[in-house]
Amino acid sequence: MIQFDLSAAGQGHLSSQDALLIEGLRAGEEAAYEELVQRFSQPVYNLVYRLLNDPGETNDVVQEVFLKIFRSVGSFRRQSSLKTWIYRIAINETHNHRRWRHRRRGLEIGLEEEQGDGMTYEQVLPDTGKSPFELALDRESEALLEEALEQVKPAYRTALILRDVEGLTYEEIAEILDVSLGTVKSKLVRGREALKAVLAHKVQPAPKLVLAPQGAQS
Numbered sequence: 693m694i695q696f697d698l699s700a701a702g703q704g705h706l707s708s709q710d711a712l713l714i715e716g717l718r719a720g721e722e723a724a725y726e727e728l729v730q731r732f733s734q735p736v737y738n739l740v741y742r743l744l745n746d747p748g749e750t751n752d753v754v755q756e757v758f759l760k761i762f763r764s765v766g767s768f769r770r771q772s773s774l775k776t777w778i779y780r781i782a783i784n785e786t787h788n789h790r791r792w793r794h795r796r797r798g799l800e801i802g803l804e805e806e807q808g809d810g811m812t813y814e815q816v817l818p819d820t821g822k823s824p825f826e827l828a829l830d831r832e833s834e835a836l837l838e839e840a841l842e843q844v845k846p847a848y849r850t851a852l853i854l855r856d857v858e859g860l861t862y863e864e865i866a867e868i869l870d871v872s873l874g875t876v877k878s879k880l881v882r883g884r885e886a887l888k889a890v891l892a893h894k895v896q897p898a899p900k901l902v903l904a905p906q907g908a909q910s
Contacts, residue, residue, distance in 0.1 A: 710774035717765045729758065732775075735858075736782050742853045743786045745842050753789050757782045772867060779860075779868045783850060790846065840890040848883030855880055 706714070716724025736757055741750040760781050768777060841849055854865045855876075865876045 706770040706773060711770065713774065714765060714768060714770075717762070725762070728761070732778055733758075735775075736778065739779065739782050739853065739858065740786050742838070742841065742857060743783070743846070743850065744789070745838055749789065749793070753782075753785050756785045756789075760785060773864075776864055776867045779854070780870075783868065787846070836891075836894060840887055840894060843890045844883055844886045848879050848886055851876060851879035852883040852887065 713724055713727055717728065733754070737750060737754050740753045740757070741747065744750050744753065757778075761778060764781070768774075841852065844852065851865060851869070854860045854868065855862070860868070862873050862876050866873050869876065871879075
């Protein structure tokens with residue numbers, strides 16, 4: 693079972709802005725609580741949603757995350773950034789919720805695999821300079837990627853989301869997950885391989901364009 697120590701999060705650096713916010717939270721200042729929610733409610737929601745892929749459950753977990761932040765702020769030590777500490781709490785609460793959900797339902801809940809959706813790799817994987825047609829498929833492509841991520845092992849999925857979606861550094865991820873840099877890189881390699889394998893079953897290879905010979909008669 694994964695459980696993170698909420699009292700410390702590695703050897704990061706606390707900015708002066710975050711230090712003032714922490715002091716305000718410890719003093720029970722309403723303005724500090726408002727600032728915390730304003731700065732971190734959306735990032736925390738996005739992270740939890742990508743781990744659970746369920747809006748209703750995400751809202752429940754996010755509420756628990758902020759309750760835990762408020763209750764644990766007194767034990768926060770200035771050895772990490774506020775963001776990594778909050779992300780550790782969010783991931784921890786998400787794991788707790790997932791374990792509760794699995795115990796209640798007796799099995800791991802996953803999204804049903806869609807067969808024969810006709811999408812190609814070009815429509816799923818990120819690209820630059822998209823055509824209007826490709827832009828029209830953005831929402832469907834994002835949904836397919838979310839479904840594929842849901843089928844990647846949680847330990848790998850978490851690392852993928854933190855790196856490829858949230859854009860965190862290897863050092864920040866190692867701090868959040870309380871693992872070595874080598875372990876982070878290994879999780880990312882395995883996670884990307886797993887995601888690629890899932891997508892291979894969900895999408896069809898792009899058809900090759902066959903041009904008729906010049907001068908061919910119709």
